[in-house]
Amino acid sequence: MTTIPFTLSLNSLRFPVISLAVLFALLFAGCNEFDENKANPTATFTKIFDSDDFSTAFRPYDLIQTEDGGYLFFGTIGNFSIGNSDERPYLLKVDSTGDFQWEHKGKEPQTGTLENLIVLGSAANKEYYYFCRDQFSALPLAFKIDLTTGTVTEQVVNAGSSFTFPLSVATVKDTRGTTQVLLQGYNSIDNITLISKLDTKLNLLTDGPWEYEIEKEADSLVIRQVNGFIDPLPFMTGGFEDNPNFFYFNGFRNFKFSFNFIDAASGEYTGSIDGSAVGDDVIKSATHISANTFAMSRLTNGDHSLFPFKEDVFFEAETSVGSPDFNVGAIPFLELADEARIVPKKITIADQDFILYSVDTQSGQLALLAFNTLGELKGITYLGRGNKVTTGNFTVTKDNGLAILGKIFVAGRFPRFVLFKFSEEELKGFVGL
Amino acid sequence: MTQSIRFSLFALIIVILAIPPTHGQNKKRRGRSGTGGGNLSNDQWWIGFKGGLNSSAVANDETYAVFSNTGSLSQEGDIKKYENISKYGAQVGLIIAFEFVNNLSISLQPETVSYKFGYKNEYQWFDFEDTDNALTLNLDHDHTLRYFEVPLLLRYDFHISGESDNKKPKNRYEASSFPIIPYAQFGIFYGKLLSASKSADISGTNVFSGATSELQSINQTIDMEPLLLSANWGLVGGIGLSHKISNARISLEANYKQSMVNITNTKERFGQNELVTDTYDVLDDIKLRNIELSFRFIMPLKFITSKNYNAL
Numbered sequence: 001m002t003t004i005p006f007t008l009s010l011n012s013l014r015f016p017v018i019s020l021a022v023l024f025a026l027l028f029a030g031c032n033e034f035d036e037n038k039a040n041p042t043a044t045f046t047k048i049f050d051s052d053d054f055s056t057a058f059r060p061y062d063l064i065q066t067e068d069g070g071y072l073f074f075g076t077i078g079n080f081s082i083g084n085s086d087e088r089p090y091l092l093k094v095d096s097t098g099d100f101q102w103e104h105k106g107k108e109p110q111t112g113t114l115e116n117l118i119v120l121g122s123a124a125n126k127e128y129y130y131f132c133r134d135q136f137s138a139l140p141l142a143f144k145i146d147l148t149t150g151t152v153t154e155q156v157v158n159a160g161s162s163f164t165f166p167l168s169v170a171t172v173k174d175t176r177g178t179t180q181v182l183l184q185g186y187n188s189i190d191n192i193t194l195i196s197k198l199d200t201k202l203n204l205l206t207d208g209p210w211e212y213e214i215e216k217e218a219d220s221l222v223i224r225q226v227n228g229f230i231d232p233l234p235f236m237t238g239g240f241e242d243n244p245n246f247f248y249f250n251g252f253r254n255f256k257f258s259f260n261f262i263d264a265a266s267g268e269y270t271g272s273i274d275g276s277a278v279g280d281d282v283i284k285s286a287t288h289i290s291a292n293t294f295a296m297s298r299l300t301n302g303d304h305s306l307f308p309f310k311e312d313v314f315f316e317a318e319t320s321v322g323s324p325d326f327n328v329g330a331i332p333f334l335e336l337a338d339e340a341r342i343v344p345k346k347i348t349i350a351d352q353d354f355i356l357y358s359v360d361t362q363s364g365q366l367a368l369l370a371f372n373t374l375g376e377l378k379g380i381t382y383l384g385r386g387n388k389v390t391t392g393n394f395t396v397t398k399d400n401g402l403a404i405l406g407k408i409f410v411a412g413r414f415p416r417f418v419l420f421k422f423s424e425e426e427l428k429g430f431v432g433l
Numbered sequence: 434m435t436q437s438i439r440f441s442l443f444a445l446i447i448v449i450l451a452i453p454p455t456h457g458q459n460k461k462r463r464g465r466s467g468t469g470g471g472n473l474s475n476d477q478w479w480i481g482f483k484g485g486l487n488s489s490a491v492a493n494d495e496t497y498a499v500f501s502n503t504g505s506l507s508q509e510g511d512i513k514k515y516e517n518i519s520k521y522g523a524q525v526g527l528i529i530a531f532e533f534v535n536n537l538s539i540s541l542q543p544e545t546v547s548y549k550f551g552y553k554n555e556y557q558w559f560d561f562e563d564t565d566n567a568l569t570l571n572l573d574h575d576h577t578l579r580y581f582e583v584p585l586l587l588r589y590d591f592h593i594s595g596e597s598d599n600k601k602p603k604n605r606y607e608a609s610s611f612p613i614i615p616y617a618q619f620g621i622f623y624g625k626l627l628s629a630s631k632s633a634d635i636s637g638t639n640v641f642s643g644a645t646s647e648l649q650s651i652n653q654t655i656d657m658e659p660l661l662l663s664a665n666w667g668l669v670g671g672i673g674l675s676h677k678i679s680n681a682r683i684s685l686e687a688n689y690k691q692s693m694v695n696i697t698n699t700k701e702r703f704g705q706n707e708l709v710t711d712t713y714d715v716l717d718d719i720k721l722r723n724i725e726l727s728f729r730f731i732m733p734l735k736f737i738t739s740k741n742y743n744a745l
Contacts (some may be wrong), residue, residue, distance in 0.1 A: 019541050019585050033662055039699035046709045047501045054560035054567060079562075092503065100501045386651075386711035408710060411570050411637070414558060418710070 042069065043401060043423040047098030048408055050416050055079050057415045058090060060392025061115040063405040064128070066147055069096035069398060073405055073417055074117045074130055077105050087228065089113045089132050089143070093150060098419055102150030106143075109135035112226050114169045120179060120200045129155065131169045131183070133226070140166040140183060142202055159183050159196035160209040165226055172239030172247050174264065180205065184237045184249050186222050191215070193251050195237070195267065210267030212260070214252035221279055222252065231339050233257065233279045234299070239264070240288050246270065246315045250283055259283040261315040273313070274320045281321055285342040287355075289373065295344040295355040298330065302338040305330040308355045309375030329375060335361050341391045348396070350433050354378065356394070358404060364388035366406050370431045379430045383420055387412055400424040479530040479682070481731030483542065487524055488724055489550045490517035493717040494695060497702060499709050510556030510570070513717065518724065520549035520575065526582075528731050536590040540618075543583050545627065548721055551575040554713070565643040572712055573634040576657065578696075578721075579627045584669050586620035614675040622690065624665040631657040633712040655708060659701050660716055667692040667721075673729070681732040688727070692720040 049058075060075040070093060077090035089106035106113070112133030121127035128145040130152075140159050143152040159166075165186040172180050181198040194209040224230045237249040250259050259273040259282075275282035284299040292314055296307040298321050307330055319326050336342070340360035347356050357369040361382070366389040370379040383389050383406065392405035401423045408418040422430070498511035526544020533539065553573050560566035592614060637648040673686025697716040708714055 019539060022541075022583070022585075033664055034666075034694045037662060037695060037697075037699050039702065044700070044703055046499060046703045046706075046715075048499050048710075048713065049503050050500050051503050052556075052558050054558040055562060094501065098501055100503050103503050383706055384710045385707040386653075389710060410713075411556070411558070411568060413568075 040423075042096040043399060043421070044426060045098050045419075045421050047094070047419045047421075048410060048416055049073075049092060049094070049100065049418070050410060050414070054414070058407065058417050059087065059415065060405045060407050060417050061113070062117045062393045063395055063403060063419075064117050064119065065395055065397050065403060066093075067126070068147075070094055070101065071096075071098075071403060071405075071419065072117065072128065072145070072147065073392075073419075075392065075417065076113050087111065087113065089130055091130070091145060091150070091152070092417060093147065094419070098421065104145075104150055104152055106132065106152075109137075110141060110143075111135040112166065114166055116169055118169060118171055118181065120171070120181075131157075131166060133166050138164040138188075138226075140185065155202055157183075157198070158203045159185065159198060160194070160204050162187050162190070162211075163194050163196050163209050164188070165222065167222075167226075167235040167251060168237045168249070170236070170238040172264070173241065173244050175244045177244075182237045182239070182247060182249075184235060184251055185209065186226075186252075187211075188219055188223060191219055193249070193253055195249060195262065197267075206267065210262070212251075212253040212269065215255050215277065217277065218252040218257070218279075234282060234284050236286070238288070242290060243315075248286075250286070252279075257282045259286065270316045271314060271318050273326065274318065283321060285344055287344045287346060289346050289353075289355070295346065295357075295371075297342045297344065297357070298327075303332065303334070304336040304340060304342065304359075305332050306342075306344075306357060306369070307331070308344075308357070308369075308371035308377075309373060333359070335363075335367070337362050337364075343391055343393055345394065347402075349400075349427055349431055352431075352433070354431055356402075358391040358394050358406075360390045364390075366391050366404070368394075368404070368430070372431075378432050381430055384408065389418065392417070397421070400427070402427050477532045478734035479528065479532065479538070479540075479731040480734055481528045481530075481681075481729060482526065483528055483544065483727045483729040484525040485523070485725055485727030487522045487546065487548065487726070488518045488520065489522065489548045490722045491515050491550050491552075491717075492720045492722055494720065495718040497715050497717055499713040499715055510554050511713065513552040513554060513574075515550070515552045517550070520551055522547040522549045522577070524725055524727065528729060530588070530731060536592060538588045538590075540586050540588060541583060542586065543581070546580050546582050546624070546725075548578045548580070548723060549576065550721070556713075565640065567640040568637065570635065570637040570648075572714065573636075574712070574714060575632045575634075576629070577632075578629045578661065580624035580665060581627055582622050582624035582665075584620055584622035586618045586669065588616050588618035590614050590616045590675065612676060614677075615672065616675055616684075616686075617670075617672050618686075618688075619670040620668070622667055622669050624667075626658065626661055626663050626665070629656070629658045629661050631655050631660075631708070633708075633714065635712065653707070653711060655705060657705070657708075659704055660698055662694070662696050662698050665692055665696050665721070666694060671725075675729075681730060684729040684731075686727050686729060688725050690721070690723040690725065692722070695720060 057078045062074040064072045066072050073092040075090050076087040078087040088110050091104040093101040110132045114131040118129040119126050129142050131142050140157045142155040142157045144155050145152050163185045168184040170182050183196045185194040193212040196209040197205045235251050239247040246261050247264050248261050253260050256277050257275040257279040261271045263270050281300045284297045286294050286296040294310045294313050296310050298305045337360045343358045353373050355371045359367050361367050366383040368381050372378050388409040390407045394404040397403050404420040406418045407415050410416050500511040524544050524546040528542050530538045530540035556570040558568045632654045634652050636650040639646050669690045671686050671688030673684045675682050675684040695718045702715050
């Protein structure tokens with residue numbers, strides 16, 4: 001039997017001890033990174049919502065973060081082979097991580113989808129609606145959305161007997177703080193723009209729709225747009241939280257496509273920013289910041305200018321988008337695509353107000369531009385590269401992040417909804433905080 | 434890059450610290466501590482190098498996808514088809530071993546290792562109204578990860594007697610009668626990410642009005658370092674065969690490595706915008722599993738001569 005010699009001195013333990021110490025030191029140093037490697041799955045993600053249907057096309061308009069932390073997307077669904085006129089309203093509900101929950105496809109006769117989701121009801125019991133047009137009668141249609149089941153129920157809309165061709169919808173507050181629904185429409189028989197003020201049951205609050213005469217020539221533009229033959233004109237309506245005495249609508253009035261200010265009590269026209277007669281030089285988008293200050297954009301024959309901090313927009317004055325005074329502070333943004341969708345919104349990041357623009361660029365990217373309330377650019381970022389990505393809408397989320405709904409052309413050809421969700425930290429970094 | 438250099442310097446310092454204070458003849462210790470084999474100390478230092486090839490598999494603890502299927506028409510292309518043990522990386526490094534008990538040694542083996550793994554996706558779209566239209570998109574994702582790793586291994590040599598127990602060596606200074614010495618080793622490793630890249634090949638087939646055409650193939654290569662944790666650790670074990678050549682030893686060994694942590698940086702999973710929107714890809718939660726085959730060459734640092742002045 002051979003005895004294995006065994007000598008173990010402190011000196012001979014030096015290497016094993018040092019080696020172990022080094023390894024454990026390295027592991028300990030890495031522990032934080034290992035332990036903290038558990039991202040919140042709702043904070044940052046990107047999701048593309050797809051089916052394997054070759055011919056389906058989606059167009060995103062609006063999104064809302066729902067009480068369960070998920071998202072309700074709204075837009076249209078169409079078919080490549082049939083064309084835009086067949087676009088129907090489309091709803092898609094996903095959970096807080098972007099996973100599919102349900103979808104709803106509007107059916108005939110729903111067409112002419114208005115771009116906003118409307119939220120009514122109380123804070124504790126919110127009711128979600130979308131509006132569109134009856135394909136045959138041109139009357140407005142409204143549908144209440146059941147978030148749990150994914151079903152919709154048609155609601156009776158009493159916007160007045162002469163109200164046809166709904167063009168835009170928004171909620172406003174009256175002087176008592178009561179929510180009202182503004183519905184902009186068009187009557188092609190009388191050639192008038194119509195504004196109906198409705199209560200939350202969608203009944204008309206005035207004797208009839210307020211009427212604003214327009215030129216006969218505008219009729220063909222409106223009709224061609226509602227039939228999907230030309231790119232959308234930027235119809236919109238809305239109110240001012242700090243001034244319930246006025247609301248605005250962007251549409252045809254008198255001889256021009258104008259951004260019009262209206263007395264909320266009487267419906268009387270009080271002032272405007274006038275565009276061109278044929279809608280090629282207009283206010284493309286706008287959001288109210290405070291008092292007489294707006295964030296806007298102007299479209300001039302395919303060229304875009306941004307007005308991130310447009311002061312001195314008086315509700316009882318008349319000006320023109322082409323006047324030199326109006327264009328002080330304009331930022332020509334040549335990077336924008338000719339038919340860019342531009343969505344400006346005021347958002348608050350770390351107690352600071354910013355104006356965020358989501359826009360479409362010539363290179364097929366979705367660009368986010370952040371301006372402070374002095375109109376200074378504080379950040380710009382691009383989404384998408386090889387596959388074209390365009391703007392839908394965006395919203396600040398409950399976790400102080402940002403959710404951006406866009407459209408991505410999957411495989412370069414299939415238009416699909418895409419959701420970009422950014423965390424609060426990413427949003428702060430974007431604006432340099 | 435700066436981080437890599439800093440870590441390399443750190444590793445070098447570790448190696449220097451671990452090397453014994455004297456090289457070659459340890460005159461002071463000679464004749465003091467030995468109990469067998471004359472007056473020789475029983476511990477021995479070895480230094481050498483290693484190199485070889487490896488192949489990886491991926492354990493995906495949780496899968497993630499960019500696509501979210503809508504409705505009954507489900508797009509299944511986002512299910513990744515991993516290609517395990519099909520791509521080859523390489524490793525090269527130093528060996529510093531200390532045999533503190535006969536047949537039992539501990540070694541630090543700082544090395545750079547490149548791991549390669551990949552997976553495929555196949556997406557399909559069908560026209561349900563016109564069956565002459567369809568599109569298939571194939572995405573082939575390859576990943577190359579390069580780490581600086583420091584494995585710490587405990588190794589046992591199985592000295593096999595050739596003919597009878599009488600031939601069994603009394604200690605390591607006596608050559609085994611059997612020319613090949615098998616051994617087994619086990620330990621842990623810590624790795625620091627040096628670089629990482631991802632290559633995505635996009636190809637496909639377009640069927641339009643019944644005519645089939647191949648899509649133009651596109652390759653995208655990106656730096657994916659931000660998508661991974663900067664460190665990794667795991668367990669390693671293996672077996673090998675060693676052969677004595679003069680004072681040196683050459684060995685061939687096979688090791689299995691298993692990461693113990695998810696190497697994906699979960700906070701940056703969706704951070705590469707172009708990767709997400711162009712290749713519809715995000716990393717799963719993954720742990721690397723790796724088989725490596727290495728050639729080793731080591732030589733002793735203590736040269737001790739016998740009475741006949743032969744190197745042992």
